[in-house]
Amino acid sequence: MSVMKTTRDVKGVGLSIPRPDGADKVTGKVQYVADITPRGLLHAKLLRSPHAHARIVKIDASKARALPGVRAVLTAADIPELKRKAPTRAHAVLAIDRVVFAGQPVAAVAADEVAIAEEALDLIEVQYEVLSAAVDPLQSMKPGAPPVADAGTEADTSEALAHSAVAMAKGETPTKAVNVSQTSHVKRGDVAKGFAESDVVIEHTYRVPMVHQGYIEPHAVLAEWDRAGNLTLWASTQGSFNTRSEVADVLGIEENRIKVIPVECGGGFGGKIRALCEPITAILARTTARPVRYVMTRREELEAGMPAPQVIIRLKTGAKRDGTLMALEAETVLETGAFSGTVLAVSAVFLGSLYKWPAFDIKGSEVLTHKPSVAAYRAPVAPQSIFAIDSQMESLARALRLDPAEFRARHLSHPGDPMANNQPWASMGAPEVLERARAHPAWTGREAWKKGARPGTKRGVGLSLGGWLGGLQPTGATVKLNPDGTLSVLTGQVDIAGTNIALAQIAASAYGVDIDKVKITTGDTDVAPVTGLSAGSKTIYTVGVAVMQAAQAARKQTLEIAAGELEASVDDLELVDGKVVVRGVPDKGVTLQQIGKKGNLYMSKVEPVLGAAHPAFSQQAPAFAAQIARLDVDPDTGEVTLCDFITVQDVGKAINPLAVEGQMQGGAVQSLGIALTEALLYDDQGRLTNPSLLDYRKLTAADLPNLETVIVEVPAPAGPFGARGVGEPPIIPAPAAIANAIEDATGCRLTELPLTPERIALAIARTRPT
């Protein structure tokens, strides 16, 4: 595929067009799952384990069942299809005999009112035998640690496949430790020799805690069965077809018996890909023969959602005095919680591939602990891995007294260079992004800006670069011409961030009509062509291609019909202002309305125009972002004030610049949250100590400056109109950019996130003479 051009300029690709459902979103008219209340609705609640690891001795639900208004109380014993060795979190509908994290559901209630369901939970008596818990991943790796998974449970790598399609050799040695669920190992060259010949060797261990995706709408689902045994799910999901597959697998029914209606999704960021509460809600609805709705509380989200893994990376790097990179050695530990499912290989790719290391040895382990199992969070494992490698590059540059940005540029991989897995880097704009960031006044003017620090505060400027390989997934779309000459586009794509308007713009430009003639619909799983996840920064990159090809097919059919009507060759036709005309003869033509109408007339011989496309292509489009942070540090309190924050990002082609900016700004703040404030904190028994949004601290409008965006366009060869993924790159660089800026201000290198005032003040205090 080449970057395509349209026959003439239509109002489509490249314009900042507000999303058409904006008015419904600002008036409260848009309906999320919790807003939908069918007649006869029952409300579900789950009883969750207070212990991270315990044997269930006995459950007595008789008092709960006797409470008026309670319609069903279920335990694992009531659900024969549950598997003892649950391969995924979705399969662990209710705990059988043993709980493996605090917050794991052990019983479910459906009742007439939420308050009755909550009262019923209090009446269920569960007797636990508390077992010792594996809470720290480094301890959990050791022989003799309390086992998390049931013996024989397979590692779950589907998340890695869905996100990034990273080909990678798995670890070759069988693992001995009971809680190591996956390993990976990549190496090149002679690392020992590289370190021996290095003038500077730096070693740090970087730690990033579990963080929550933080979508404001908690998980929610509504389930209802018909008498024929068909299930309808109204779900807050990032992928209705994936939800359908997972629920069908757990329930053991055919996929075409399940209709998933993708209701407006109040944010997902990777946390609403995998099924979580859909199976139990469906089972309660089946048991009661009533519609059942389940909405998680915020406390449940924080205690028992699917957060990002804790990542611990020991990184050792060596370089010669002249700045030549020599060797890199890394050991990565990803804490996956109670079920396997991290994107282990992605971390190794970023540690070993972003800069050109002649020798590297990167080992990775996925480790089970007695905590909630993890899932994707916007560019899973990339912010954590880039925090490590980019902090390390900064440290090397400073030790060698080299300009840190120039040092990165000198060693940065370019398209065609081998990645750590020996595949070549595809077309990507990392060099251009770094160059634009280095030329930004916030960077070039940094020394002058730092001189303006208020007395008693220290100023620093930091820069970081990170990227994402870009996900892939087969997907489908149709474009049809209506009898009035307008177009209807259909996909199954869940639109969270405003991707539908961009897809409509692609259809408009590819067909050759203005955007106001195009309407796009997200269909349910019964009517829409199979469509992939809204994840992996691949909606525009893959669904955009499907829509583009479907629109091109519809255009071709349209022109062929017109050629017959006009008795002309297709090659001599053009589409101008809703009319197909013979080139150079503008008054000889047939309107789209006439063509559309003939395709819908009784006894007509003209086929209705219906373009369909279902591409499955294999070329990834890596996308990079650089971020620059300018900040003040109070050396006594460690308080950081962010003064300026700039995101420079290669988007290939900005289909809708307004929406692209929104992605860049939102991603930047999530990145800053990982850097500065966010952490799920557990006690030594594996219980969450900050299960509220008061104590799990997200950044607010008052914490932030305006976020500047700089769009760079290096076309992706296979992307629609050159577009590449936009969603994930901006969440990646900020932790390193902030840590680099703090080092610039204070001289202290911090390696553990979040960079709280306490950590910063303690680091500064340690440098002072006692």
Place this chain on the structure above:
Amino acid sequence: MPKQILSLTVNDEPKDVLVQPYLTLLDALRDELGLTGPKEGCGTGDCGACTVHLDGKPVASCLVLALQARGRTVRTIEGLGESHTLHPLQDAFVRLGVPQCGFCIPGVLMAAAAVLAEHPAPTEEQIRYGIAGNLCRCTGYTKMIAAIQEVAGEMKGAAR
């Protein structure tokens, strides 16, 4: 527990509903009055998605008991604009591309309207603190601030 009669004014209309004494104002609006614009994002007053105006002041409706609103005036996002015309803030939010997932937006708009009612010519800091109780995970707030500033500027121009 026996239900009690709650009489109040919602979006300029008098309403009488039967509520349990423990019901929150948020649940009464959503479940009894069918106004699902206010959202529950946390239930503990930390996220601001349930923000409504009670006697003209912004409150987290998940922290107010429905019966505390007896005889008082409530305005929700459904009553911010006219039935066929968007409020200037709503219009600016759409034009400037603020909403992404949209879940926080009703609460943010009610908070923003309260900022403008209190400060007709607000500083950026007043706007930022005025919506600091409303968490948004999609937008990074930048476009929100710009939209609120634009409306504040228009109001200032109109008042002249």
